[in-house]
Amino acid sequence: EVHLVESGGGLVQPGGSLRLSCAVSGFTFTTYYMSWVRQAPGKGLEWVASISQDGSDKYYLDSVKGRFFVSRDNAEDSLFLRMNSLRAGDTAVYYCARHFCGGDCSVFNFFDLWGRGTLVTVSS
Amino acid sequence: DIVMTQSPESLAVSLGERATISCKSSQSIFYMSNSKNYLAWYQQKPGQPPKVLISWASTRVSGVPDRFTGSGSGTDFTLTITSLQAEDVAVYYCQQYFNSRTSFGQGTKLEIK
Numbered sequence: 001e002v003h004l005v006e007s008g009g010g011l012v013q014p015g016g017s018l019r020l021s022c023a024v025s026g027f028t029f030t031t032y033y034m035s036w037v038r039q040a041p042g043k044g045l046e047w048v049a050s051i052s053q054d055g056s057d058k059y060y061l062d063s064v065k066g067r068f069f070v071s072r073d074n075a076e077d078s079l080f081l082r083m084n085s086l087r088a089g090d091t092a093v094y095y096c097a098r099h100f101c102g103g104d105c106s107v108f109n110f111f112d113l114w115g116r117g118t119l120v121t122v123s124s
Numbered sequence: 125d126i127v128m129t130q131s132p133e134s135l136a137v138s139l140g141e142r143a144t145i146s147c148k149s150s151q152s153i154f155y156m157s158n159s160k161n162y163l164a165w166y167q168q169k170p171g172q173p174p175k176v177l178i179s180w181a182s183t184r185v186s187g188v189p190d191r192f193t194g195s196g197s198g199t200d201f202t203l204t205i206t207s208l209q210a211e212d213v214a215v216y217y218c219q220q221y222f223n224s225r226t227s228f229g230q231g232t233k234l235e236i237k
Contacts, residue, residue: 035226044231045166045174045217050224059224062125095173107224110164112185114173 002026002113004096009118016086016122022079022096022115029077030054033099033107036070036081038092039117048094049081050107059107064090086122093117126150126220130229136237143205145232147218152198155222162222165194165203168231169214177216178203210236 008020020036035050049070050059058070069082079096098113099105127150137143153162161181166174176185178194181201191212193204205212213236218229 044215045168045219045228047226047228050226061225100179107226108162108221110176110179110219110221111166111174112176114175116173 004098004113004115006094006096006115006118009094009120011121011123012086013124014087014122017082017084018086018120020081020083020094020096020118020120024077024079027098029072030074031105032101033105033109034072034079035097035099035111036079037095037097037111037114038090038120039095040089040092043092046092050099051079052107053105057107083120086120088122091120091122093119125225126153126223126227128218128220128227128229130216130218130232132232133230134233134235136235137205137208138237139210140207141237143208143212143234145203145216145218145234147196147201147203147229149199149201149220149222153220153222154198161197161201162220163194163196163201164219164221165192166217166219167212167214168217174217205234208234208236 003025005023036048051070067085071080095117096115097111100109100112129148131146163181165178168174182194191206215231
């Protein structure tokens with residue numbers, strides 16, 4: 001069965017750092033583009049970052065550019081999000097999501113698989 | 125960046141009746157070379173991650189009941205739920221994936237009247 005399991009969330013002070021992980025199982029990780037999507041408490045979905053299959057292409061939401069860094073370890077079937085200089089506005093559940101791949105396995109695909117998310121709270 | 129705007133923000137519909145949610149993009153998300161609209165619809169129930177219902181504006185994902193229908197092209201799209209069931213109570217989001225920097229609508233909360 002296919003799974004995405006996020007971890008690494010928690011309470012961090014403003015200006016602090018955190019590293020989120022997403023462990024993948026049940027499918028060939030190297031086939032897929034992957035992304036992080038967040039959801040602030042009681043709010044809507046906001047895309048954060050995407051990474052290509054080999055890690056060579058990365059895209060970021062403007063408000064996290066230069067602070068957040070997406071990466072992947074294909075040998076370990078894992079996706080990561082390094083978050084620096086955290087702000088209160090970064091408080092959210094962070095979801096790991098897989099881009100659909102049906103021939104064209106580009107970034108231009110919807111999300112067909114989601115993890116259950118990990119909560120990041122930025123507060124003093 | 126492409127801005128997605130949904131309406132209404134919330135909607136109350138009686139069981140068995142029709143629910144209609146609109147989604148507009150700030151620019152066309154129709155790609156002429158393959159004649160596809162790069163739009164998806166998601167359903168999110170409380171405490172759960174989103175679940176994709178519709179891709180390419182009108183293609184129902186496997187396992188999704190046929191009471192869910194997506195339509196529209198270019199910049200204007202609609203999700204229609206015919207014969208509303210109690211389990212359809214959720215927040216619904218549209219998403220454009222025409223741009224490498226994807227974006228979502230703000231969500232529409234669907235409740236039972």
